[in-house]
Amino acid sequence: SEIRKKLLDAFSNNEDQYLSGQTLADTIGCSRTAIWKHIEELRKDGFELEAIRNKGYRIVKTPERVSADEIRLGLKTKYLGQSIHYEDAVDSTQRVAHRLAYDQSMEGTVVVAEEQTLGRGRMERKWYSPKYTGIWMSIILRPKIPLPKAPQLTLIAAVAVVQAIEELTELTPQIKWPNDILINGKKMTGILTELQAEADQINSVIIGMGINVNQKLEDFPIELREIATSLAIEQGVYFSRSAIIRSVLTHLEKLYFIYIEKGFFPIKILWESYAISIGKTIKARTLSNVIEGKALGITDDGVLRIEDHSGEIHYIYSADIELSE
Ligand code: BTX
Known part of the structure; x- marks a missing residue:
């Protein structure tokens, strides 16, 4: 005004x-x-x-702003972030990225917003995305992979975020299958992977990341205070969001190239080294039922394997995970 x-x-x-x-x-x-x-x-x-x-x-x-220029400064990637759409406020960066992907924008195009008014998680859940404090970002990729392999990209993205956080902070994040990154048991990052596909052909994969960076505890709504955290809360200092964005894009590009060239196996090894639930008893809530048992690991396709108490092995493609212990 x-x-x-x-x-x-x-x-x-x-x-x-x-x-x-x-x-x-x-x-x-x-x-x-x-x-x-x-x-x-x-x-x-x-x-x-x-x-x-x-x-x-x-x-x-003054609030630290993230501009496209600031992100670009010092960014050494080949594709990721070579085209950056920076928005002050949007409903969801996923929606913007979907539109850009539909318009054939180049691979590696990134959408970043300071604030999302309708940030979304999986299954119509909300992702709380207040102004200036976090990274609300969507990345467009066009891998030539069969449709069932698309969930692997969520796991690749999770590894990239963990590596970036380890590079720039003193924190040790852990991954909770499939899409949460936790610090000290609380959610610091959520990843949402969506597709544009025709028949069984992938046109684009849109990887959305919500990374809590500079929020203080009281910045979270009450219902999230027990379950959510930010880098600033965990380490007690503010971080440059543009530096984190650059690092995430750099690690993601490296992993993506490895993936395209060598397949999922090398990523799987990394992913499992960061995973919190492997070897533990967990409860997996799928849309149709709840399976409790020991998380054995992920398959070469990124599918979670759980052994229930009778020794039967279940393959979980999509679920919410709760640690039982
Ligand atoms: P999810 O369905 O696994 O998690 C959503 C749940 O996480 C919510 O129901 C709530 O309990 C909790 N939650 C909401 N906001 C936060 C927050 N800021 N920090 C921690 N926990 C929270 C996770 O979905 C995937 C989220 C992806 C968000 C990105 S942001 C950029 C892109 N645009 C967009 O609209 N979504 C993605």
Whole structure:
């Protein structure tokens, strides 16, 4: 809005100085209540403002923005991220990527948004994607693989995210089959892989990643506080989201090339080394039933193998996993 713009101008013209509500109201030509309301909105958008009695307000920290240029700076990939669509706010980067993929955009095209208003998980679940704090990104790939192998790409993406986090933080993430990345048992990243296909021919695979980076615990809605976490919560410092995006794209491209050339086996070995559930007793909730047993590993196709208590082996293509121990 006009007031917000003038408010930000006033702060930038008086860098590091405290500006009182009255001074701001006078300069901008609005009420003090309007100033107060806009200060609250800035806070919601990731600005940190200090308020001192009898002195006024001062901006301590502006939200770190991610621009396409900033991501590109220092990106050494061949395909991934060579075309970046950066959006301030979208319903879902998956939807935008689907449209671009449909329009034959090049392989490796990436969609990044600062905020998603309708971020989605699997099975119509919601993915909470507030402004400036996380990485909400969709990547278009066009692998020439048969349709049933598509879920392998989720596993490849998970390995790429783990490698990026290990490169840039001191944290040790673990993968929960098929699509969650956890730190200390809490969800830090979710991955959603969707397809555009005709008959049994894949046209594009759209890999969506939601990575919680700079949220504080109180930034999560109450129902997620027990189950979700961010890199900042775990390590106690803020991270550059563009550096993480670059690292994820670099690792993903490397793994993707290995996959295209040598198949899933080398990826499987890596994936299993990061997996949390292998060897443990788990409960797999599929659409039709619940299977409890020991997770043996994944097949060369990326399908989860569970041995139930009677010794029967089940092959799980899609499910929600709960650790029983
Ligand atoms: P999922 O179905 O495995 O997980 C969704 C569940 O995760 C929700 O029901 C909720 O319990 C929990 N959840 C929601 N938001 C968060 C969050 N920010 N952090 C931790 N837990 C959360 C996981 O689906 C796949 C998510 C992919 C999200 C990306 S973001 C970019 C792209 N665009 C889009 O709309 N989705 C993908």
